[in-house]
Amino acid sequence: MENQTTMSESTQKTKVCASCGRELPLEMFPGHRLSADGHMAECRDCRRRRKAKNDNDGNPLEKFTARELMHELNARGYKGDITFTEVIVHKMNLKDF
Numbered sequence: 732m733e734n735q736t737t738m739s740e741s742t743q744k745t746k747v748c749a750s751c752g753r754e755l756p757l758e759m760f761p762g763h764r765l766s767a768d769g770h771m772a773e774c775r776d777c778r779r780r781r782k783a784k785n786d787n788d789g790n791p792l793e794k795f796t797a798r799e800l801m802h803e804l805n806a807r808g809y810k811g812d813i814t815f816t817e818v819i820v821h822k823m824n825l826k827d828f
């Protein structure tokens with residue numbers, strides 16, 4: 732805790748990014764209604780960087796929400812493979828935090 736210097740002049744709330752570890756103003760964190768403080772754990776920069784990377788990877792499933800994915804799978808006739816669906820839903824929830 733060496734960087735806990737006298738920065739108390741600033742009343743701006745900050746948060747440490749879970750991804751890059753930088754301390755940034757709360758406004759740098761996208762809103763997330765399910766998290767404790769109402770913001771994502773990851774800053775905009777990291778989020779954008781990861782999204783760009785995902786676009787390059789070309790994984791079309793990244794664009795689906797869990798609900799849309801289930802609907803899509805059902806529409807394509809994936810009725811028997813429930814386990815596969817659950818794995819994807821779990822991964823996507825983790826990414827949101």
Ligand SMILES: [Zn+2]
Pocket residue numbers: 748749750751752753773774775776777778
């Ligand atoms: Zn970050």
